[in-house]
Amino acid sequence: MSTHPTDPHASAEVAARVERRWATLMVALVLVLVAMTVYTGLHWAMMPPSRVETIDPETLHVSGEFVETNLGSALEPDGSVTVRVLAQQYSFTPQCIVVPTDTPITFRATSADVVHGFLVTDTNLNSMVEPGYVSTFRTTFEKPGDHLMPCHEYCGTGHQGMWAHVKVVDRDTFTKMAALPENQSRRLSCVK
Numbered sequence: 554m555s556t557h558p559t560d561p562h563a564s565a566e567v568a569a570r571v572e573r574r575w576a577t578l579m580v581a582l583v584l585v586l587v588a589m590t591v592y593t594g595l596h597w598a599m600m601p602p603s604r605v606e607t608i609d610p611e612t613l614h615v616s617g618e619f620v621e622t623n624l625g626s627a628l629e630p631d632g633s634v635t636v637r638v639l640a641q642q643y644s645f646t647p648q649c650i651v652v653p654t655d656t657p658i659t660f661r662a663t664s665a666d667v668v669h670g671f672l673v674t675d676t677n678l679n680s681m682v683e684p685g686y687v688s689t690f691r692t693t694f695e696k697p698g699d700h701l702m703p704c705h706e707y708c709g710t711g712h713q714g715m716w717a718h719v720k721v722v723d724r725d726t727f728t729k730m731a732a733l734p735e736n737q738s739r740r741l742s743c744v745k
Contacts, residue, residue, distance in 0.1 A: 605686065606686065606687040606689070607685055607686055607687070608663055608685060608686065608687050609685070610663070610664065610665050610666070610684040610685050613639065613663065613665050614665070618637060618661070618687075619637060619639050619663055621639075621646065622740070623637055623740060624637050624638065624639055624646050624647055624740060624742075625637065625647045625650060625651075625740030625741050625742040626650060626651050626652055626727075626740055626741040626742070627740050627741070628727075628728070628731045628741075632656065632657075633656060633657040633658070633659065634652055634653060634656055634657070634658045634659070634727075635658075635659045635661060636650055636652060636658060636659070636660045636661070637661050637662075637740070638650070638660065638661070638662040638663075638671070638682075638717075639662070639663060639664075639665060640662060640663070640664045640665070640669035640671070640682045640704065640715075641664065641665040641666050641669075642666050642667060642708055642709050642711060642715075643704075643708065643709065643711030643712060643714055643715040644715060644717075645702060645704070645715065645716070645717035647717070647740075647742035647743075648717050648718065648742075648743075649717060649718040649719075649720060649742055649743030650702070650717065650718070650719045650720065650742060650743070651720050651722060651727065651730065651741045651742060651743055652694060652719060652720070652721055652722075652727070653694075653721070653722060653723065653724040653726075653727035653728070654694050654695060654696060654697055654721055654722070654723050654724055655693065655694075655695065655724055656693065656694075656724055656727075657691060657693055658691065658692055658693060658694070659689065659690075659691050660678065660688075660689070660690050660691070660692070661687055661688070661689050662680070662682045662687070662688045663682060663683075663684070663685075663686065663687050663688065664682045664683055664684040665684065666684060666708075667684065667708050667709065668681060668682070668683050668684070668706050668708065669681075669682045669704045669706055669708050669715070670682070670703075670704050670705030670706035671688065671702070671704075671705075672702065672703055672704075672705045673692075673700050673701075673702050673719050674700050674701045674702070674703075675698075675700055676692060676694075676700065677692070678690060678692055679705075681706060694721040696721070697721050697722055697723055698721050699718060699719070699720055699721070700718070700719040700720075700721070701716055701717075701718065701719075702716060702717040702718060702719050703715065703716040704716065718743065720743055727741075
């Protein structure tokens, strides 16, 4: 059995060298994470992750896109349909929305007061509607039917009664509805 005398100074040097390497590695890792955070923050500040459109919730009813006569479904010149919806405690306006099948549909929704949820059952439409912002989402309905549109974000004591309907009709029926003289001065909804 042989014993080698160990130099306490050599062991201390090896330990110090290993600790410096680990400390350097940890400082480098922290600097990389800080750089990533700064880059992401600056990048998102210059180019938000989605198109953000703002609106003044206090003047919604007075002028602009979300006045009451402009709410509902509108046939656009290119054949697509734009649906404008206003959410407010405790209702959606309009209460019933008519849209055609096999047509690109753009929903534009905003809130007049608090955060609401926008969900069309049996579809992939599910979004938050916040005051001061316009939420825009697109879809196409493939077949006629009725869909419930409940608010899925608690918005106050009357929340459970906040819902609307989306009525999907075939494209020809929708076009005929849009051509009726009484519908020329207003947007389409289920209300006659």
